[in-house]
Amino acid sequence: METQLVLEKWAGVISTLTIGADAKEGGTRANTVKIGGQKSLPLLFKEGDIPNPTAIAFEIWDVSPLDWPEELVAAYGKALDNPFDWADKCINEFKAKLLCVRMQGAHPDFGNKGPKEAAEFISILLSRVKVPLIIIGCGDDAKDNQILPACSESARNERCLIGCAVQENYKTLVASIMADGHNIIAESPIDINIAKQLNILISDMGLNLERIAINPTIGALGYGLEYAYSIMERARLAGLSGDKTLASPFICFAGQESWRAKEARISPEQGIIWEIITATSLMQAGADLLILRHPEAAKKVSEHIDILFKNKS
Amino acid sequence: MALSGLDIYKLLPKTNCKQCGFATCLAFAMQLAKKTLTIEKCPFVSPEAKNTLEEQSLPAIKLITLGANQSKFEVGNETVLFRHEEKFRNPAGLGFIIDDSLADIQIKKRIEKIKQFSFERVGQLLEVNLIAVKQNSNTKRFLEASELVLNNTTLPIMLISDDPAALRQAAAVTAARRPLLYCATKDNLNQIAPIAKEFQLPVVVASQDINELAHLTKELSSLGIKDIILDTGVKDIGDKIWDLTQLRRQALKKSNRALGYPSLVIVDKTNPYDEAVEAAACIAKYAGIVLIKGIESWAVLSILTLRQNIYTDPQKPLQIEPKLYPIGKATKESPVLITTNFSLSYYTVLGEVEASKIPSYILSVDTEGMSVLTAWAAEKFNAESITKSLDRCGIKDIVDHKNLIIPGYVAILSGDLEEQSGFKVIVGPKEAAGIPAFLKNLN
Structure with missing residues (x-):
């Protein structure tokens, strides 16, 4: 008897989210990046269409990072002193096609920069680099509610991905994003019900579900990776089964989490592999967009993605 | 079904x-x-x-025991496709290939290095499982190398050879340790099967094609060989993930007995980063045994940690012993931080306290493995339980001060806790990441 393959048929499809707008669309980006859109479980290419490879964004800050491990600092050197040099280095030297800028300087403990400065920073960055942008707040809700609308306005029509909206604080950001034509990151604390709820709340305000990326709040390898891994698998199964409120692509801050690990300080290789395995393992659970820090890790993850997607045009 | x-x-x-x-x-x-x-x-x-x-009544994926002595391990008996459905049961074995063309001294060095791969993480010991001797020279050399491995490690052994006669001799030498034979194919099954039968050994059956694999296992099974492991050969990682997923689905969703065996993957990459990435991918996607060549400690630690994460029972969070842990050279003046005995909570706090370089005490309260907010909601992390833990660890004789730092999320406990414990409560940061800055500004 011949063995019949077990193939799953899915009623749902993960929504496609585009980051960046080129001149035709009223923006000024040289390229755009699409994520999501798959009709299959992660990486099962023979089962359903997976149109977009997992994307990688390099994380940069608007100020010099104070607490980054030595190995990470060494990878960028002097460029860390100036965010624009840092951005250039990512693009020119490390071939970044997408940047994720964290507005850390707005945090009360990191300089407490105001909305005007933030808007100006984004405006200069947009004229300096031509790749699409992801813009992340400083993590202080009150400050983010001031600076993120300013950043959003400053980047109007550039179709950035901006976040993070959380269950207790999403309205201000959603309103700005709708007005300025961006996408939003909806963050939930390793909780599939909150992820769903927040997506509903955001779409109830009028922002299309297709403009949301879920940040499931991951843990690094060895630091709770498996919790987000299973939440992502469950959400992806629900999305593919037809639940549109969970059919969003995932953004995972793999760099941020893995460089907090104790292992990141043991040796350069240990830190780099920690970031790589954190990122590639989450791809198995459905990560669509990885925010990475170390250029060598980004290179290796990118090679892995190329091998996986090489038979795709 | x-x-x-x-x-x-x-x-x-x-x-x-x-x-x-x-x-x-x-x-x-x-x-x-x-x-x-x-x-x-x-x-x-x-x-x-x-x-x-x-x-x-048999499991859908056969449970196979590899090795014979105290370091034997089991693979198979898996029951789900996704760990949230129940759990993954028997962690994938991680093995190392040693080529017989290496000199004795090099082989011994590799074995010594492999034997040292044992890491403690979150209170568990992470260990490697297997050494595979691969024939690349003549039969005499293969036997010598097999004996070297046999005599220098207690780890389970695997024998890799294209030559059935050489495989038989090596099997005879190592039979007492129940080596895993690699491998039976459509071309040599009639020569490999008698070896497995004679010495009662588990055998890997290999074919690029799943359909042919099913035919081969049936043939082996009809010859009385029951301990079988499946290999679909060297392929791109994308095809490998597909094969492993298909094998797991065949066993679980179609009760396909002919494919109801654990699977084995030989990772064919020379760069240690690439090798670790592919090994980790195969472990996440159902491999029963993963073989690599590299022996970089950092790569092995990352693979084993991923295995630990994937095979953690989602219903039973890892716990640590609830007690007072001195961190660094803690003294009578050192701050006391309170957290739960959920491993992840404790180790996250530990990581940040260590990063702060400020000697401290961490009191892990018995919350039955629940995290801070969950335990608080379930009344396992409250003024009573914290006071009890303080009394039990004798904190009053250990520090001279009367200050406790509690997680920011449970600031609401402050009043009750001060009243019951007699300590002054300082509300710490909500996230562990804030601990270093918090401790530095404490005085």
Whole structure:
């Protein structure tokens, strides 16, 4: 008897989210990046269409990072002193096609920069680099509610991905994003019900579900990776089964989490592999967009993605 | 698919003879369905029915034991495709390939390095499982290398050779340790099967094609060889993930006995980063055994940690012993931080306290493995339980001060805790990441 393959048929499809707008669309980006859109479980290419490879964004800050491990600092050197040099280095030297800028300087403990400065920073960055942008707040809700609308306005029509909206604080950001034509990151604390709820709340305000990326709040390898891994698998199964409120692509801050690990300080290789395995393992659970820090890790993850997607045009 | 009581009833004699101890065949069938007893109790059951029933009581993926001594390990017996459905049961074995073309001294060095791969993480010991000797030279050298491995490690052994005669000799030398044979294919099955049979050894069967793999396992099985491991050969990682997923689905969703065995992957990458990435991908996607060549400690630690994460039981969070842990050179003036005994909470706090370089005490309160907010909601992390832990660890004799730092999320406990413990409560940051800055600004 011949063995019949077990193939799953899915009623749902993960929504496609585009980051960046080129001149035709009223923006000024040289390229755009699409994520999501798959009709299959992660990486099962023979089962359903997976149109977009997992994307990688390099994380940069608007100020010099104070607490980054030595190995990470060494990878960028002097460029860390100036965010624009840092951005250039990512693009020119490390071939970044997408940047994720964290507005850390707005945090009360990191300089407490105001909305005007933030808007100006984004405006200069947009004229300096031509790749699409992801813009992340400083993590202080009150400050983010001031600076993120300013950043959003400053980047109007550039179709950035901006976040993070959380269950207790999403309205201000959603309103700005709708007005300025961006996408939003909806963050939930390793909780599939909150992820769903927040997506509903955001779409109830009028922002299309297709403009949301879920940040499931991951843990690094060895630091709770498996919790987000299973939440992502469950959400992806629900999305593919037809639940549109969970059919969003995932953004995972793999760099941020893995460089907090104790292992990141043991040796350069240990830190780099920690970031790589954190990122590639989450791809198995459905990560669509990885925010990475170390250029060598980004290179290796990118090679892995190329091998996986090489038979795709 | 498990048979229901009624399905089983249809296979029984339906005579209600009561010899099994039950009033009716139906009652007996119900017990069989619950697996509280076996078909042996029925003296009149037909051989065909008995076969069917015995087969359906077997696990969908056969449990295979590798090795023979104290370091043996088990793979297989998996029951789900996604860990949230229940859990993944038997962690994938991680093995290392040693080529017989290496000099004795190099082989010994590699073995020594592999033996040292043992890491403690979150209170668990992470260990490697297997050494595979690969023939690349003549039979004499293969035997020498096999003996070197045999005599220098207690780890389970695997023998890799294209030459059945060499494989037989190496199997004879190492038989007492139950080596895993690699491998039977459509071209050599008739020569490999007798070796597995003669020495009662587990064997890997390999084919690029799943359909052919199923034919080969049936053939082996009909020859009386039951301990089988599947390999679909060297392929791109994308195809490998597909094969591993398909094998798991065949066993679980179609009860395909011919593919109901654990799988093995040989990672064919020379760069240690690439090798670790592919090994980790195969572990996440169902591999029973993963073989690599590299022996970089950092790569091995990352693979083993991923394995630990994937195989953690989602219903049973890892816990640590609830007690007072001094961090660094803690003194009578050192701050005291309170957290739960959920491993992840504790180790996250630990990481940040260590990063702060400020000697401290961490008191891990017994919350039955619940995290801070969950335990607080379940009344396992409150003024009473924290006070009890403080008393039990004798904190009053250990520090001279009267200050406690509690997680920011449970600031609400402050009043009650001060009253009950007699300590002054300082509310710490909500996230562990804030601990270093918090501790630095404490005074």
